[in-house]
Amino acid sequence: MKKFLIIPLILSGLLLTAQRNAIHENYTWEENPNFDLSQIDKSKGIYGLKHQILSEFGYDENDNFTEYVIEHYAIWLNSDEKIESYNKIYLPHSSTSLLLNSEARVINPNGKIEVLDASNILTAVDDETNRQYKYFAFEGVEKGSIIEYYYTIQRNPKYMGNKITLQSSFGKENVQFDLYAPKHLVFDFKSYNGLPEVSQDTTMTQMLHWEIDAKHIAALEEEELSAYDASREFLIYKLDKNLNNSTYDISSYGNISQNLYKYYYGEQSKKVGKQLEKLTKQASVANLSGELDELKKLEYFIKSEFYISEGAGDELSNLEEILDNKVANETGMIKVYTNLLSQNNVPHELVFTSDRSILKFDDDFEAQNFLTDVLIYFPELDTYLSPTEQGSRIGFPPAFLTDNYGLFIKEMKMGDFKSGLGSVKFIEPLGPEKTLDEMDIHVKFGEEDPTIVYIDMEKRMSGYYAMFIQPFMNMINKENRDELVESFAKSMNEDIDVTKKKIVNDDPFLFGTEPLTFQIEANSDAFIEKAGSRLLFNVGALIGKQIQMYQEKKRVLPLENQFTRAYNRTIIVEIPEGYEVTNLEDLTIKNSYSEEGKEVFLFDSFYKLDGDKLTITANEFYAKNMVETENFDEYRKIINSAADFNKVTLILQPKG
Structure with a gap:
């Protein structure tokens, strides 16, 4: 995440009464660990047996305010995929932190402990940034093994607000967080998404100590269209008071x-x-x-x-x-x-x-x-x-x-x-009327060969749909412009022949004022199948492929979209002479969801027949970005309505 420069201007007050209790210097692992594997679901490929993050604020030998951080992990691995994923563990390295020490070992299924020596801590250089980094190289790990490691770093103190995420895509036992600080520095904490609240250890007298001791944190798997990182269990800590100079609300x-x-x-x-x-x-x-x-x-x-x-x-x-x-x-x-x-x-x-x-x-x-x-x-x-x-x-x-x-x-x-x-x-987010995807399509059947359809389409894009194209149109050469237009045509079907194409409103300054517009003339035999004397016309395919959401498991995370949006489509079909459509009602699909009497999601398709002119309208909008888990099925119903329309095939049979 990006960090912008904020100048706290309070360091001088923090330097009073330097204390060096050095909790981090005495930290080590158990010589003979006894991890309980009885509760592990052996069908899983990975499980966390220990995860501890310890943050200690204090002073170095030059009385500089600093932070020492220890991260300690023990992870049970039970699949080749997970063993491969964890055969390298990268150690933190930056211009503002110093790696003080690190330890790593493998505990095989038979209980044998193999401690990694210095030869297993390797150094590499990033080809792009030329930055150097270190990592543990675990070797000889077999299914059912435990890899355990911890490291200590010294860094510029993060005391104005720091996020610690403790939940992962796999379950964990023995999850701990500890923060130690000199007695005059009082921190404030907040837990999110169900993580237990931080409590203060009142038995410690030489320093202030806050902690979380969670026996178990369940796995949280990533789901489609979810704000996964924002949804995991995490805490934030910040320095709130400096009692030595009566400074309060330091992070305000x-x-x-x-x-x-x-x-x-x-x-x-x-x-x-x-x-x-x-x-x-x-x-x-x-x-x-x-x-x-x-x-x-x-x-x-x-x-x-x-x-x-x-x-x-x-x-x-x-x-x-x-x-x-x-x-x-x-x-x-x-x-x-x-x-x-x-x-x-x-x-x-x-x-x-x-x-x-x-x-x-x-x-x-x-x-x-x-x-x-x-x-x-x-x-x-x-x-x-x-x-x-x-x-x-x-x-x-x-x-x-x-x-x-x-x-x-x-x-x-x-x-x-x-x-x-x-x-x-x-x-406030922008409303769906600001981000539009609109299509006007006119379809004629070939006079000599009705299995060929001739398509005259205008596609208009505005708002976020146009933002990554329209402001940069002056930088796109003719070849790439042609490919861009072709891609919109082929979104209907790959087997389509574009005979004419034009881009309108390609002036970058028109973004936000006029829609970026693509005018396309094309023909194809990919939309028609013959069934005896009948023609089967996949009219729904003209709007392009649509997302279809399936959900085998119960939805856990709220759904989250980038922006609200709307789709307006009009399709005019000139029914060939001597034919009639027998299943017009298949075009009528309507599903909506309302909150407080206001529609927030809608798919509505309907038709009007005037002689041999069939006008089909398919409108769709999403006026809300975030969908609570309990309303997920309502949202999915709207999304799938567009996919259902995409599959609509009209049956044209000879009259009489």
Whole structure:
């Protein structure tokens, strides 16, 4: 997950009364472990026998505030697949952490213990990043063996909010979490998704100690269209109080908002001011006042001209160097937007939020780890812009950042004093009318050979369906454009001959205003079968293949979509002379689901026959992203209705 720079400015207070109790230095495993295998389902390929995470806050030999973390695992493996998956265990390594020690061993089914020596701890280099990493190489593991390992790292302390996930896709026994801290540092905790709450160990006097001791945590398997990471059992901890200097609410959004404002809106040099003026003119925005068209031009220019690097060098977040070189990291890109907008007095707010598929923003527990992604909100337009996502455009922020809460930071002025005022608000998702997939299809049968159908189709895409294509159409060459159009035609059937194609509204600036439109003329014999004198016409296939959801097991996790959406399809069929359709009622399919008297899911197909002109309408929409488990069958019914329509075959027989 992305981490944006937040400057706590409280370290000086934490350095008072350094204590070195070194819990981590005395940690070890049992010399002769006695894991209970009696409760294990032997049909499973994997089971967790121990999982412990220990976090100790303290001070190193130079009185620097630091965090020591121990992770200890014991895992029973009972299939070749799982043995293969766990024959390498990677050890944490980064520029902000130091691996202090590690141990690993294999306990064979007969109880024999084989401890890995130094030759089993290998070093490798990532070809792409050139970063070095270490890993345990387990050898000779057989079915029914236990691999056990633990390691200790020292890292820059994560005390403003850290997520610890304890649930996996396999069951676990003996799951523990411990946090130790000096007596003057009081932490706060919150458990999610059914994980037991953290309790304080009141018997310990030399340090503060909080813990979870869960005898068993059930497996949670990933399901289709689920926010799996956000649904697992986890906890978040944060530093709440420093009793040595009476500092409370250390991790509060009030403090964080002020620090973020200072970082992203700090006073700039005259040179930077001139650079920003030049940039505004280069973007063909003579006077940036906050009109939507102006902001669209500005965003298009910046996302075309600036390169976002994953590096962490100072020059990538220094505004003067960014404007000179047009290269920035993500925090640097946010600075470009905030300073441009601020210099031109465009009303806006900086929004910090999270990807709800990974971690849903908790509006009741203030912690920094919810602040992983950034949007810019324009209150006068009631719309959002993503400064860092190249594939997003104003009005259509990354969908998983919507339908979620966020920390909105706006400028507060008192005379010459400026600061950031933060408040938690909901980021409304866009309605289904904003993201449309529409099709108008006209079908004629061949006069000489009625098994060939001639198709005249217009497909229109808007909103999120168009966002990854329309803003970049000017970068797509003719060959790839042709392939794109062909792919839409062949979504009906691979055996189709496209005779004419055209793309309308391919100007990138039309995104969000006019739908990206594909006009296609084609013919095929793949939709008709002859059965004696009758013609079997698979009219439903014209809308393209549809998802069909099957659920053999009972649904466990809520269903979660990226965005709400709607589909509108009109099919006009000119029935060939001398034929009639005998099963028109097969076209009538309607299923819907309502909440509080309002339809939130709908599939509705119906027809109208006027002489030999058959008009078929098939509309579908999903006005809600998240579907509770108890309502899953209602959602599935709508999805499967479209799949049922896709299978509709009309029977045309000679009249009389």
